[in-house]
Amino acid sequence: MVVLILSVVVLVVIGGCVCVFWEARGGAPRWARGVARATLLGGELVRSASRNSRSQQSGGDD
Secondary structure, eight states: OHHHHHHHHHHHHHHHHHHHHHHHHSOOOHHHHHHHHHHHHHHHHHHHHHHHHHHHHTTSOO
8 A cells, every 4th residue: 555655656746847847848738837836836845844854953053
């Protein structure tokens, strides 16, 4: 069951990356632009969450 869930997550991530690439090259349909925007937003959220957890582990303001 875990392998199935991880496989779906990997396929969604790959699909999002394809949509980002397609939109960057131009000519992507509206739905692909939406998926690309959501993928980029998700990446930013993960990056900021990672940054926040690292700053909390190191003691915050040094």
